[in-house]
Amino acid sequence: MSRTQPQPEAAPALPPPGEALRPEGRWLAEVEASSGVKAGACYGCKKCSNGCPLTFAMDLHPYQAVRLLQLGQMERLESSATVWICASCQTCLTRCPNQVDLPRLMDWLKERLHGRGEEVGEKDIRLFHELFLKGVAKRGRVFEGELMGSYMLRTGGAFGPEAMANARLGLTMLRKGRLKLLPARTRESRWRRALFKKRRGGSHA
Amino acid sequence: MPEVSYYPGCSLEATARDYAESIEGVAKALDLELRELEDWNCCGATAAHSLDHRAALNLAARNLALAMEGPSPLVVPCALCYNRLASARHELMADGSLIIDEIRSLGADYASVEVMELNEYLTTPGMMALAQHKASQDLSGLKAVCYYGCQGQRPPRVTGKTDYENPRGLDRLLAALGVEVMDWPFKTDCCGASHSVARPDLVHALVARLYDRALQQGANCIVTGCQMCQANLDMYQQQIARQMGREVYLPVLYFTEVMGLALGLDQTPRWLGRHLVSPRGLLEGAGLPRQYWERL
Numbered sequence: 001m002s003r004t005q006p007q008p009e010a011a012p013a014l015p016p017p018g019e020a021l022r023p024e025g026r027w028l029a030e031v032e033a034s035s036g037v038k039a040g041a042c043y044g045c046k047k048c049s050n051g052c053p054l055t056f057a058m059d060l061h062p063y064q065a066v067r068l069l070q071l072g073q074m075e076r077l078e079s080s081a082t083v084w085i086c087a088s089c090q091t092c093l094t095r096c097p098n099q100v101d102l103p104r105l106m107d108w109l110k111e112r113l114h115g116r117g118e119e120v121g122e123k124d125i126r127l128f129h130e131l132f133l134k135g136v137a138k139r140g141r142v143f144e145g146e147l148m149g150s151y152m153l154r155t156g157g158a159f160g161p162e163a164m165a166n167a168r169l170g171l172t173m174l175r176k177g178r179l180k181l182l183p184a185r186t187r188e189s190r191w192r193r194a195l196f197k198k199r200r201g202g203s204h205a
Numbered sequence: 206m207p208e209v210s211y212y213p214g215c216s217l218e219a220t221a222r223d224y225a226e227s228i229e230g231v232a233k234a235l236d237l238e239l240r241e242l243e244d245w246n247c248c249g250a251t252a253a254h255s256l257d258h259r260a261a262l263n264l265a266a267r268n269l270a271l272a273m274e275g276p277s278p279l280v281v282p283c284a285l286c287y288n289r290l291a292s293a294r295h296e297l298m299a300d301g302s303l304i305i306d307e308i309r310s311l312g313a314d315y316a317s318v319e320v321m322e323l324n325e326y327l328t329t330p331g332m333m334a335l336a337q338h339k340a341s342q343d344l345s346g347l348k349a350v351c352y353y354g355c356q357g358q359r360p361p362r363v364t365g366k367t368d369y370e371n372p373r374g375l376d377r378l379l380a381a382l383g384v385e386v387m388d389w390p391f392k393t394d395c396c397g398a399s400h401s402v403a404r405p406d407l408v409h410a411l412v413a414r415l416y417d418r419a420l421q422q423g424a425n426c427i428v429t430g431c432q433m434c435q436a437n438l439d440m441y442q443q444q445i446a447r448q449m450g451r452e453v454y455l456p457v458l459y460f461t462e463v464m465g466l467a468l469g470l471d472q473t474p475r476w477l478g479r480h481l482v483s484p485r486g487l488l489e490g491a492g493l494p495r496q497y498w499e500r501l
């Protein structure tokens with residue numbers, strides 16, 4: 001990464017040259033009903049995108065995601081990195097004159113994609129969330145040590161070029177007394193088993 | 206003695222131990238009783254709301270239920286935990302149908318639980334006056350920008366805040382404690398939060414902007430009330446500075462640590478000693494007595 005000052009960027013071109021969008025009417029109503037996000041209210045003012053801190057890393061700007069949903073372009077939305085790059089900072093929703101809940105829409109899409117179990121654009125981000133939730137299902141609390149360990153094992157961070165840097169950081173944290181060596185768990189466990197008993201396939205879409 | 210319910214959250218037991226200890230120290234000094242929720246669970250953080258909306262609601266609902274019996278408000282030091290609990294409360298007041306019986310049976314009067322960020326609570330006029338009254342240490346050498354982060358402020362329909370674009374609670378508190386507070390436009394900008402694990406490049410780009418602006422304003426430290434912000438700004442500072450091609454020395458202090466300094470609490474150096482960017486140079490330069498920095 002050479003640039004340290006992300007500048008507002010030109011939005012990615014839509015649609016790609018030579019390819020026409022074929023509007024698909026049914027999706028908007030379906031997604032609105034299931035997610036509760038009133039995406040149809042968007043009139044394209046781009047306030048959401050001008051304030052979004054992460055557009056520099058997105059392949060669709062937030063307003064484009066809403067527009068694509070209005071046009072029923074689900075594949076484009078689902079294959080975007082944007083859905084995973086969104087940090088849920090709530091700036092867009094806060095400033096949107098129509099209160100289009102973009103972070104909720106991004107979550108809804110992530111859950112739907114995750115439920116289908118397919119490859120996603122940003123698989124490491126998904127993996128991190130997945131391992132985090134596994135830990136919560138197991139103990140009701142997060143055990144950071146295990147979470148980072150299993151994440152690094154699965155992504156290669158324990159062996160690859162970052163291994164040394166990761167190990168050094170880990171040791172420093174240990175020396176500073178900021179690593180917890182034993183996990184905590186909730187005493188009550190019935191709720192945990194009931195809540196996480198099986199994956200609901202396919203999400204609620 | 207004021208009494209509140211307290212939800213520490215998972216990271217305060219590990220990476221943010223400095224924050225946890227400073228909160229306990231300050232509460233004791235202010236005669237504030239923190240009643241930790243009995244058997245609390247993880248708020249679900251970014252992971253739950255990203256992949257499993259139902260789990261996110263249930264995890265928050267259980268904590269809210271545990272708080273129903275205790276004193277009010279429910280005070281939360283972590284901005285993300287706060288956001289998760291407050292968002293779920295907002296949604297559950299309208300519709301609790303996704304809550305499982307095992308959790309619903311603990312209590313479902315979500316409206317009765319007032320959820321408050323710790324920095325919001327400690328900057329209420331009464332608490333602030335108390336801290337100011339007890340403060341003894343000269344902190345005029347600290348030039349701070351206050352970094353609130355995003356999750357404590359937005360969206361306003363959930364947080365109920367009115368100054369969400371330009372919060373001033375911490376600015377006022379620090380000024381009352383004698384710190385020189387610098388204004389800046391990035392108070393509530395995002396640090397990239399949990400992307401620090403899977404996409405550190407994104408976090409580094411966002412944090413570089415924050416350093417750059419903080420230095421431009423003439424700050425010599427950043428003060429925060431969120432342990433995710435603290436970690437992202439503290440843990441990779443030298444690496445990010447190299448990418449920026451400039452020197453950066455900006456210790457990232459919890460506001461409760463600054464309170465510890467102001468109130469002259471002996472344990473303060475132990476909390477500060479857990480940071481990766483050592484505040485030694487800052488505190489020595491600011492003319493604080495030796496005992497605060499000599500072992501950092």
Ligand code: SF4
Nearest residue numbers: 042044045046048096
């Ligand atoms: S701010 Fe709201 S109305 Fe404006 S483009 Fe974004 S989503 Fe649409």
Ligand code: SF4
Nearest residue numbers: 052086087089090092
């Ligand atoms: S919530 Fe997501 S889309 Fe909205 S401003 Fe923040 S990062 Fe951008």
